[in-house]
Amino acid sequence: MSFQHTITYKKIEDLKDIEQVVKLQAEVWGTDVVSPLPQLVASIHHGGVVIGAFSDNQLVGFCYGFAGFKDKEVYLISHMAGILQDYQNAGIGYQLKIQQRAWAIDYGYKKMVWTFDPLEIRNGYFNVCKLGAFSKHYIPSYYGLMNDKLNKGIPSDRLLIEWDLCSKRVEAAINGTFKTGPKVNYESLLSIDPSNNYPTPLSQELQLNENHNGYLVPVPSNIQFIKKQNLDVGHKWRYAVRHALSEAFSKGYMITGVHRELDSKIHFYVLEKVGG
Template sequence: MTNELIIKSLSTLEDLQEVQQLEILVWGMDCVPTHQTLTAVKNGGIVLGGYINNQLVGFQYSFPGFKDGKVFLCSHLLAIHPDHQKKGYGRLLKVAQKEEALKKGYHLITWTYDPLESVNANLNIGKLKAVCRTYMEDCYGELKGALNEGLSTDRFMVEWNLEQETESDEQLTDKATHIVTTEMNEQGFPFIEDYSLETTAEVVAIPIPTEIQKIKKENLSLAIDWRVKTSELFQTLFSKGYVVVGIERKQGENIQNYLLKKTE
């Protein structure tokens, strides 16, 4: 028995059917049809499976994208079995995805995620060094499943340049200006007390809670308040030329900060 994650590229109908079952387990909503994933992998797409002792515990699904005359890889799903989450397997699947993408000639991978989900933020921005300059309001409309229930499906659309060097989060943190004031409520949850949209700072820090799902379950109105206020903050800053480029994260704290750098 071993806990080593073995990652392999998947292309058979049987493997993709297994992926579909894991998708249903993790997301609890309508799944991608196997005829879609099968067609994608035959035409430039990538499906990777992560296995522990020959059991599928995670997968990643992506397909080719095209915009403004450029081809890129659109990463649509990344899922880890609930019994194996927070073990670094998501990062390993993304690193393997990068390697496969480069083999196929891709230089850019894009995907969406909920900007209030701190674990995803830490992986996508903090570890993989993807960047974000696009905020999509209610991107998918109403989605089924506990993860999405109760909040609008706002999303960051991130860009992962596979061959670009990035500035360290420590350097960015030292330069960051905090334009949002947070406090704690009687439940022990953080909330945004005040913020300013008037800034010309080179680097700006925008907080998010580290446990949005817990907040949503116990105080939905507070979760909605986080959504509404961060939506305004991100969209305003993006319109001024700021780009999310890093994460400031401290162990044990109930908020973490996105670091946005002015590029225009």
């Protein structure tokens, strides 16, 4: 069911609305990872932004970003985005990102960055294919061990996503003209044992030829299901994907696409040479 016609979006500045953001965070992730009200207020007044999605007067989703600076470059760090369960899969997350991008461009930012769990391939598709972002940095155990609903059980590895807000790639993605094909001619960097109810990566030495234009890295389509069924297999996926992506990035590749097959237990990151 789509709620899109009932949703409105606005920049959040009122303290009562910020209090709703704090409560929504706790509902989505639990109380361990909440960004508190004083921090949100300070960020809003110094280059940050909180954008809310409302159904009538109820906050049902938000995104929060704050100012970042590194290597003489200024950018917006899109730190959090959350949507109530009953309102998920209705396009709200996409619209929040579009609203955040519009605000960032108007404020003067040219780039936005954020992180996500590389095993959450659905988020990977959203970030890379629907938004036109890319990734070339892998960060092992970024937050250490976490105990929230989604991250508990395995190290909190993250991919750093980079979103060049006014690039042709991003504009094509937003306009619906950016396509990433299946890249069936690329080799997979990992082998998989499909004999169980859930796929399992096999131990192997990576055979990475720097002269190849691209590679595929397989990732389970539902890592949360695997973690619930067999946490040891979840760990195997964490370390296998960590090794494969880190090695590929070190050789000059970056994630440029995500290949998905309907009803498949495995999807693929598409990695290609930077500038290739």
